Amino acid sequence: MNYNSTRNSSVEKTSKHAIANGISKEGGLFVPCEVPKLTLKQIEDMSKQNYRTIAKTVLSKFLTDFTADEIEACVNSAYTSKKFESDDIAPLHRLNGTASVLELWHGPTCAFKDMALQILPHLMMTSAKSVLDNKKIVILVATSGDTGKAALEGFRDVEGTSIMVFYPEDGVSKVQKLQMNTQEGENVSVCGINGNFDHAQSGVKAIFTDPAMIEKLAENNMIFSSANSINWGRLVPQVVYYVASYCRLIKNGEIKAGDKVNFVVPTGNFGNILAGYYAKMMGIPVNKLICASNSNNVLTDFINNGTYDKNRKFFTTISPSMDILISSNLERLIYELCGKDDKTVSDLMQKLAADGKYTVSDDVLSKIKESFVGGCCTDEQTLITIKETFEKYNYLCDTHTAVAVKVYSDYYNTTGDTTKTVIVSTASPYKFAGDVLSAVKSDADANDEFEVIDILEKISGTCAPKQLKSLKEKEVRFAKTCEKEDMKKVVLEGLNI
Numbered sequence: 001m002n003y004n005s006t007r008n009s010s011v012e013k014t015s016k017h018a019i020a021n022g023i024s025k026e027g028g029l030f031v032p033c034e035v036p037k038l039t040l041k042q043i044e045d046m047s048k049q050n051y052r053t054i055a056k057t058v059l060s061k062f063l064t065d066f067t068a069d070e071i072e073a074c075v076n077s078a079y080t081s082k083k084f085e086s087d088d089i090a091p092l093h094r095l096n097g098t099a100s101v102l103e104l105w106h107g108p109t110c111a112f113k114d115m116a117l118q119i120l121p122h123l124m125m126t127s128a129k130s131v132l133d134n135k136k137i138v139i140l141v142a143t144s145g146d147t148g149k150a151a152l153e154g155f156r157d158v159e160g161t162s163i164m165v166f167y168p169e170d171g172v173s174k175v176q177k178l179q180m181n182t183q184e185g186e187n188v189s190v191c192g193i194n195g196n197f198d199h200a201q202s203g204v205k206a207i208f209t210d211p212a213m214i215e216k217l218a219e220n221n222m223i224f225s226s227a228n229s230i231n232w233g234r235l236v237p238q239v240v241y242y243v244a245s246y247c248r249l250i251k252n253g254e255i256k257a258g259d260k261v262n263f264v265v266p267t268g269n270f271g272n273i274l275a276g277y278y279a280k281m282m283g284i285p286v287n288k289l290i291c292a293s294n295s296n297n298v299l300t301d302f303i304n305n306g307t308y309d310k311n312r313k314f315f316t317t318i319s320p321s322m323d324i325l326i327s328s329n330l331e332r333l334i335y336e337l338c339g340k341d342d343k344t345v346s347d348l349m350q351k352l353a354a355d356g357k358y359t360v361s362d363d364v365l366s367k368i369k370e371s372f373v374g375g376c377c378t379d380e381q382t383l384i385t386i387k388e389t390f391e392k393y394n395y396l397c398d399t400h401t402a403v404a405v406k407v408y409s410d411y412y413n414t415t416g417d418t419t420k421t422v423i424v425s426t427a428s429p430y431k432f433a434g435d436v437l438s439a440v441k442s443d444a445d446a447n448d449e450f451e452v453i454d455i456l457e458k459i460s461g462t463c464a465p466k467q468l469k470s471l472k473e474k475e476v477r478f479a480k481t482c483e484k485e486d487m488k489k490v491v492l493e494g495l496n497i
């Protein structure tokens with residue numbers, strides 16, 4: 001099975017090409033020509049299997065040019081009990097009679113990006129061997145916090161790769177910054193930029209498609225690739241946990257194979273929730289995909305009225321990984337819903353680049369509404385939700401997850417929909433400990449993030465992940481910042497070319 005580009009349907013590339021290159025030449029994103037299907041019988045059989053086995057089945061359906069041995073090796077290197085604190089990999093925590101929380105943060109960096117970024121380097125190196133004849137892969141990442149650290153952890157010291165991460169200097173939490181600036185590894189570098197996440201992301205995109213930069217790398221036997229969620233190798237591992245959590249609900253007797261479920265997803269770049277949509281296209285019975293946003297509610301408006309308009313105030317919130325006004329992966333959804341019409345997608349994306357907005361047809365909007373519900377909440381509501389969830393269920397959730405909990409609760413109260421629901425939890429509460437603590441105990445007195453973690457452990461009776469607790473002993477290796485205009489220079493200097 002091959003992959004088209006969202007901006008040129010006549011492009012047909014293997015999954016190895018799509019993963020090694022990240023983005024198509026004309027700027028489109030790679031999408032599968034045809035989404036493989038799972039039968040109910042297969043789903044039922046998978047409900048008796050562990051995460052790794054389910055991952056192998058799902059990945060091999062999409063990555064048909066990988067051999068079974070290659071898939072096996074990639075999965076077995078990524079989802080180990082050494083790297084993931086829970087052997088379940090993605091445990092499901094039952095909250096009440098209808099809702100369960102899918103915890104995607106038991107990996108090395110305590111956030112859901114690990115689910116994809118632990119396996120992506122292996123998928124990429126396997127691909128590079130076949131399609132890039134020994135070129136060195138240069139990974140550029142724009143991050144609003146969690147991607148950067150997760151990518152650094154995934155790629156560190158992976159032979160034949162070099163990774164550079166740009167983050168908005170004032171748009172990430174203290175712990176996130178410390179996690180990145182203390183990163184170990186010989187092939188890594190990290191740089192803050194004076195700008196927001198969208199600046200970092202546009203800067204990286206511009207470097208990727210700059211002919212002079214591409215030429216310069218080629219002269220040095222190097223090639224750019226992306227570990228951002230536009231890379232198909234990021235998206236496809238995320239389909240796995242939608243399938244796996246559905247299977248787990250069957251195993252736990254909460255549903256029967258064939259029953260529909262809702263997924264609530266705290267959303268930024270639209271990568272996570274799009275993976276849920278691919279799971280639905282594969283045959284997982286999904287009622288609604290509920291797209292939860294913070295005050296940067298560009299997606300809520302889009303789902304409700306069909307106009308995507310990024311011309312609005314940008315908010316720096318307490319759920320910073322969702323502080324995004326251009327959700328890159330939406331392009332893939334629109335491509336799927338407008339009948340794979342590359343011309344329509346190209347036009348809309350051109351409008352977005354020129355005017356900062358576009359409107360989809362009524363037909364596309366009604367298809368969006370068939371599958372998606374959009375909701376949003378403020379920081380204040382997020383904090384109240386953390387407190388209430390802790391008091392009611394003795395469950396501590398992080399700020400991003402709390403946005404999803406709140407949007408779900410609004411959805412439940414307005415629709416009365418009692419369909420079993422999976423709330424996707426994207427970060428450990430300890431990763432955003434300051435805000436989480438202020439929500440559950442407003443008079444707590446702590447001098448730094450590490451004291452906050454200690455207090456939170458006492459209050460909740462849970463243990464903080466050791467990789468966060470040990471951060472304070474680590475040496476800061478990177479303290480550089482640059483202007484967004486200077487990103488190209490930083491890249492060339494970093495590569496010594």
Ligand SMILES: *Cc1c(COP(=O)(O)O)cnc(C)c1O
Pocket residue numbers: 111112113146147229266267268269270271272273321322400426427
């Ligand atoms: C990245 C991230 C999100 C948003 O995921 P998208 O795939 O960009 O929609 C939500 N929560 C956390 C903690 C994240 O790191």
